[in-house]
Amino acid sequence: MDDICLETERLVLRTIVEADVDHLIALDGDPAVMRFLTGGKPTPPDRIRHEILPRLLAYNDRSDGFGRWATVEKATGEFLGWHLFGPTGDMSDGVVELGYRLRRAAWGKGYGTEASRALVDRGFSELDVRRVVAFTMSVNTASRKVMEKSGLRFVRTFHQDWDDPIEGTEQGEVEYALTKDEWLRSGGARRV
Secondary structure, X not given: OOOEEEEOOOEEEEEOOHHHHHHHHHHHOOHHHHHHHHOOOOOOHHHHHHHHHHHHHHHHHOOOOOEEEEEEEOOOXXXXXXXXXXXXXXXXXXXXXXXXXXXXXXXXXXXXXXHHHHHHHHHHHHOOOOEEEEEEEOOOHHHHHHHHHOOOEEEEEEOOOOOOOOOXXXXXXXXXXXXXXXHHHOOHHHHO
């Protein structure tokens, strides 16, 4: 797979490489970033080095246009976080999941929405995607706004059983989605 997945006006989405390990440790080490994932507990650096990074690097071997990419500011080359655009199963149903995790310094600047819109547009226009889904905690209003600004619509609230629930789980998880037909009716890539 090419090193660069895609470019937007301000961003480059590229494959994650071993040299990103310190960026990933800093990202998952920020309690604010991890608030809606672990309740703010940092991911241990050894887990990132020996479990998470190898799993992320495995996406580099894919040639189908899906994966998880480092999100980098084009003007500065600064690592901002990552975006996921990957099948929820074997892709026979055409459903992919959109996900993202950005450094706190990148919040509120529209980077999450910009990259998410580009991935959604690419999925519907170039790949065999029929539906994009995204999930977050109901109380994660910032992530929900990114989903909405990316064109996804609220589908449902659901509850899961967690071994170690964090504050807010009692309000449930939410699913957002967008189908290719809805995307086309909204003007497709012209809406960006």
